Amino acid sequence: MLYLKKYFTEGLIQFTILLSLIGVRLDLDTYLNNQLPPLHEIILGPSSAYTQTQFHNLRNTLDGYGIHPKSVDLDHFFATRRLLNQVRSLDHLRVPSTELSAWLVHRDPETVVSATSQSGPSIALDNGGSLEDVNNSEASAMRGAGGASETTYSLNGEDSLGAVAPEDSQEQGERESSDDLSKEDIEIIDILWRQDIDLGAGREVFNYSSRQKESEADKPNEENEEAGGREESWRNGLNLRAVQNLHVDGETGESIPTELTSLGAQTSLSLQECLRLLEATFPFGEEPEFQATGPTSQLRASTEETPSTSQGIALQAPLSQSNTPLDLEQQWQDIMSIMELQDMEVNNTAANVTMNNDPNNNNASTTESATIESFELPRSTLINQDVSLHQASLPSCSQDFPTLFNPELDSTGVQRPTLVRLSSSNSSNINSTYGATNLTGLFLPPPLNSTTNLTTTPVLPDPFSSLLEESMLDEISLLDLAMEEGFSQDQASQLEDELDSDSGLSLDSSHSPASPSNSETSCLSAASSSSTSATFSEEGAVGYSTDSEAASAEAEEGAVGGYQPEYSKLCRMSYQDPSQFHGIPQLENVNHNHTYNQPPASSYSERSQLSASCSKKGRDKQMQQTKLQPPQDCVDRQSSRDERRARAMDIPFSNEKIINLPVEEFNELLAKHHLNEDQLALIRDIRRRGKNKMAAQNCRKRKLDTILKLEQGVQDLQREKAQLLKEKMEYGKCIRQTKQKVQSLSQELFAQLRDEEGRPYSASEYFLQYGPDGVLLMPRNMSTEQSNKPDKKQKDKKK
DNA sequence: CTTGCGTGTCATAGC
DNA sequence: GTGCTATGACACGCA
Numbered sequence: 135m136l137y138l139k140k141y142f143t144e145g146l147i148q149f150t151i152l153l154s155l156i157g158v159r160l161d162l163d164t165y166l167n168n169q170l171p172p173l174h175e176i177i178l179g180p181s182s183a184y185t186q187t188q189f190h191n192l193r194n195t196l197d198g199y200g201i202h203p204k205s206v207d208l209d210h211f212f213a214t215r216r217l218l219n220q221v222r223s224l225d226h227l228r229v230p231s232t233e234l235s236a237w238l239v240h241r242d243p244e245t246v247v248s249a250t251s252q253s254g255p256s257i258a259l260d261n262g263g264s265l266e267d268v269n270n271s272e273a274s275a276m277r278g279a280g281g282a283s284e285t286t287y288s289l290n291g292e293d294s295l296g297a298v299a300p301e302d303s304q305e306q307g308e309r310e311s312s313d314d315l316s317k318e319d320i321e322i323i324d325i326l327w328r329q330d331i332d333l334g335a336g337r338e339v340f341n342y343s344s345r346q347k348e349s350e351a352d353k354p355n356e357e358n359e360e361a362g363g364r365e366e367s368w369r370n371g372l373n374l375r376a377v378q379n380l381h382v383d384g385e386t387g388e389s390i391p392t393e394l395t396s397l398g399a400q401t402s403l404s405l406q407e408c409l410r411l412l413e414a415t416f417p418f419g420e421e422p423e424f425q426a427t428g429p430t431s432q433l434r435a436s437t438e439e440t441p442s443t444s445q446g447i448a449l450q451a452p453l454s455q456s457n458t459p460l461d462l463e464q465q466w467q468d469i470m471s472i473m474e475l476q477d478m479e480v481n482n483t484a485a486n487v488t489m490n491n492d493p494n495n496n497n498a499s500t501t502e503s504a505t506i507e508s509f510e511l512p513r514s515t516l517i518n519q520d521v522s523l524h525q526a527s528l529p530s531c532s533q534d535f536p537t538l539f540n541p542e543l544d545s546t547g548v549q550r551p552t553l554v555r556l557s558s559s560n561s562s563n564i565n566s567t568y569g570a571t572n573l574t575g576l577f578l579p580p581p582l583n584s585t586t587n588l589t590t591t592p593v594l595p596d597p598f599s600s601l602l603e604e605s606m607l608d609e610i611s612l613l614d615l616a617m618e619e620g621f622s623q624d625q626a627s628q629l630e631d632e633l634d635s636d637s638g639l640s641l642d643s644s645h646s647p648a649s650p651s652n653s654e655t656s657c658l659s660a661a662s663s664s665s666t667s668a669t670f671s672e673e674g675a676v677g678y679s680t681d682s683e684a685a686s687a688e689a690e691e692g693a694v695g696g697y698q699p700e701y702s703k704l705c706r707m708s709y710q711d712p713s714q715f716h717g718i719p720q721l722e723n724v725n726h727n728h729t730y731n732q733p734p735a736s737s738y739s740e741r742s743q744l745s746a747s748c749s750k751k752g753r754d755k756q757m758q759q760t761k762l763q764p765p766q767d768c769v770d771r772q773s774s775r776d777e778r779r780a781r782a783m784d785i786p787f788s789n790e791k792i793i794n795l796p797v798e799e800f801n802e803l804l805a806k807h808h809l810n811e812d813q814l815a816l817i818r819d820i821r822r823r824g825k826n827k828m829a830a831q832n833c834r835k836r837k838l839d840t841i842l843k844l845e846q847g848v849q850d851l852q853r854e855k856a857q858l859l860k861e862k863m864e865y866g867k868c869i870r871q872t873k874q875k876v877q878s879l880s881q882e883l884f885a886q887l888r889d890e891e892g893r894p895y896s897a898s899e900y901f902l903q904y905g906p907d908g909v910l911l912m913p914r915n916m917s918t919e920q921s922n923k924p925d926k927k928q929k930d931k932k933k
Numbered sequence: 934c935t936t937g938c939g940t941g942t943c944a945t946a947g948c
Numbered sequence: 949g950t951g952c953t954a955t956g957a958c959a960c961g962c963a
Contacts, residue, residue, distance in 0.1 A: 775941090797951065822952095827941060829953055834940090836954085941960080948953080 776820040783813050785820075792817050793824030880909075887911060 777789050785792075786807050795803060800821065804814065880902050887895050895911065903910045 823942065825952070826943080826954095830941070830955080832953085833955055936963100938962085939960100940962105941958100943956100943958080945956085946954085948951100 776816075776823060779816055780820060783816050785809075785813060785817060789820050789824060792820045793828075883909065884911075 780789055780792075787803060791803065792800070804817065809817070884897065884900075884902055885894065887900075889895060898914070900911050900913055903912045
């Protein structure tokens with residue numbers, strides 16, 4: 135019962151942690167406080183989503199199209215302010231926990247499973263690790279005694295997550311301490327871990343990890359005999375039991391439960407492989423063979439336990455089926471074994487990191503680390519996103535990755551690049567997988583990250599803060615400076631586009647009523663082959679109905695018509711001036727299909743014919759209205775009220791002519807036709823409204839232009855301001871240098887001055903005064919009184 | 934159902 | 949005085 139209680143307590147805590155990591159909720163603040171590297175990956179790599187939202191808002195507000203035309207100045211002002219504020223706000227890291235949790239939740243277990251099932255490279259891609267990881271995994275696979283080791287490594291890496299995650303403060307200190315890799319430090323760490331245990335953290339994990347470290351350190355000397363020790367053997371026993379259980383499952387063909395997480399799924403696969411290998415290699419229950427395989431046997435023992443993790447998870451389903459207390463205990467034991475393996479993995483990586491990171495380590499430790507590393511690299515390669523996240527919570531992991539990815543480090547020469555790489559890989563992975571939930575943009579766009587990280591210092595005491603301070607903030611400030619330096623909005627947006635790969639909402643799309651209408655217009659244009667201008671509403675700015683409808687309407691208005699195309703083009707072109715919106719392709723296609731100019735009634739017969747020609751969308755709408763409304767609607771729908779009125783009044787010429795003809799021609803036109811008062815009044819109203827409509831459109835266009843110009847002016851002023859500040863700084867620097875130079879020269883000159891007796895002047899009694907005539911030597915007590923006349927000597931300052 | 938946006942229209946001022 | 953333009957304000961339809 136004592137063990138049961140212990141396992142229950144510890145396992146419950148870690149299981150809770152595991153659940154939290156699975157995605158129920160993740161206290162990001164804790165991770166942030168820990169400032170763990172994997173978190174960097176998550177934040178810096180895939181965080182573009184955040185940036186995305188930022189920039190989307192930015193665009194929506196700043197592009198000028200989201201601004202309401204009516205409030206030009208205010209909108210512009212606020213838009214600019216928002217822009218700057220948002221850019222500056224990037225300085226403040228804001229990591230919504232929901233985002234992160236979403237990432238975890240959305241982690242696709244199937245993907246992981248498939249990845250694991252497929253091959254090492256795919257797994258590596260799925261992992262937070264980089265491509266090198268793939269190579270490493272493959273190499274490790276080749277290296278390993280069997281494929282089982284590979285899977286076990288992957289499991290270890292994967293499992294290394296959650297167990298350690300919750301411990302915060304103390305582990306930070308532990309992490310720091312872990313950097314130095316002496317046994318004394320390990321003892322200290324062990325003490326700290328005991329404290330953690332008091333706080334509820336699993337003791338065995340740490341003990342095991344530390345012991346693992348020690349065992350690994352001692353491994354060269356002790357060979358394999360005592361590898362693992364009692365607890366390790368015990369764990370192996372658990373693992374073996376788990377393996378057996380799993381083995382049974384595999385034989386029965388029972389599907390391994392993946393409901394827990396991708397962890398479980400991934401573990402299941404590795405479990406099966408492991409089982410196969412185990413079956414082929416060893417009979418179950420023979421631990422000694424595992425541990426006595428060679429100089430790396432101890433490592434193998436540890437790695438072989440990894441199956442237990444997966445197995446432990448996989449076992450839960452069968453265990454759940456059995457309700458006996460024994461099963462419960464076994465289940466907890468399995469969970470604990472998983473946790474231990476996780477911690478072991480983490481600690482191992484940490485140990486490796488510490489060893490590798492410390493250049494001053496003795497050769498033995500380095501060699502040990504190297505050997506260990508060779509084994510652990512596969513693990514790391516197989517670490518999936520979960521692992522990275524979990525490791526992010528682990529303080530000791532902060533430097534794991536650099537160590538693990540030494541090749542990368544060699545190329546970059548700094549530790550941080552590994553983080554960059556990881557982040558990039560994660561980001562890409564997340565981007566590909568989750569698209570809109572891209573987290574990269576929150577802090578920095580990937581390019582910036584890479585550049586930033588490349589420029590960072592090799593020392594990585596506090597990866598997160600350092601990244602923020604050195605890289606992110608610099609980049610942010612750079613971006614801000616760029617904005618102030620006059621980055622045009624196009625440039626900014628371009629930069630944003632470059633930075634934010636999956637920014638589904640672009641400047642263009644944000645404005646686009648275009649996309650839906652565009653499809654409609656295309657459909658309409660296709661339908662209306664008669665009029666090339668049918669893409670735009672034939673009724674000019676008024677009628678936006680579907681092209682087919684428009685075409686039919688236009689045909690129907692043949693007697694009246696022909697005026698619409700030019701007018702519509704005119705109106706539209708005024709709004710869609712390519713020069714104005716050249717940078718916004720979608721805007722060029724903006725065609726609002728506002729079919730609200732629908733006549734109240736029409737003839738029923740026409741309607742049935744017209745409805746067939748109407749666009750599919752319009753058809754759908756009409757299908758509902760067809761039974762109640764006459765067929766004329768389809769025609770009239772596209773025509774403006776004035777057109778309908780004109781038709782109703784039998785106006786003999788088109789509205790286009792009414793509106794666009796010069797006054798003289800218009801009057802002549804009216805004179806030609808003998809029209810009654812109502813017709814004349816209607817025509818004049820049509821002309822007035824039509825002109826006013828164009829005027830309104832032009833007015834709005836001008837507003838937008840004004841807004842854009844003002845924005846550009848603001849940006850220009852910002853650029854100018856930045857330039858002036860820069861010049862000011864340069865001048866100030868120059869002035870300081872000049873002053874220093876003058877001071878030094880003065881001192882030198884003063885030192886060379888001699889009185890009549892050849893004695894140097896006392897600095898306390900005399901000083902040099904600079905005047906238009908040159909340099910004067912002035913007594914200090916007379917400086918105020920006789921400042922005007924040279925007291926004793928006048929010398930040129932020249933040397 | 935509400936909201937934001939685009940558009941049309943009216944009223945009005947100015948040229 | 950007339951015609952035209954510009955613009956604020958409002959209403960409507962749509963997503």
